[in-house]
Amino acid sequence: MIADARRIERTWTGQQLSWPEPYRAIAQSLEIADATPLPEHHHPYPRFGWVVEGHLRVVQVGTGEERVFRPGELIAESVLQRHYGVKVGKERVLLKLLDVVPLDWKGGLADRYAAELI
Numbered sequence: 001m002i003a004d005a006r007r008i009e010r011t012w013t014g015q016q017l018s019w020p021e022p023y024r025a026i027a028q029s030l031e032i033a034d035a036t037p038l039p040e041h042h043h044p045y046p047r048f049g050w051v052v053e054g055h056l057r058v059v060q061v062g063t064g065e066e067r068v069f070r071p072g073e074l075i076a077e078s079v080l081q082r083h084y085g086v087k088v089g090k091e092r093v094l095l096k097l098l099d100v101v102p103l104d105w106k107g108g109l110a111d112r113y114a115a116e117l118i
Helices: 109-114
Strands: 023-032 047-053 055-060 066-069 074-076 083-088 093-102
Antiparallel strands (some): 023 093, 047 074, 055 066, 055 083
């Protein structure tokens, strides 16, 4: 049974989503255990995060817009807009991530996104 299905056409900041053509999807997990904010960064292609545990505050650097995402929520992250995340509260944050990248994407996502950080 599929529960709570919905169509996602925009990021949480209102950007229209589009996929690179041809594309592939890469899934991974991210755990945030301490209160240190994630480095300021941006995603060159669509990224989705499902909050499994904890609360994550995402802050858009250019606008100051922020939102706290809770367990069970899906984050359609902003594309090419600088932002950072920080854990809210004492509980760890566990995210399941899905990146939509060009088919010819080289290297691991951690390596490629590290280059996008400040």
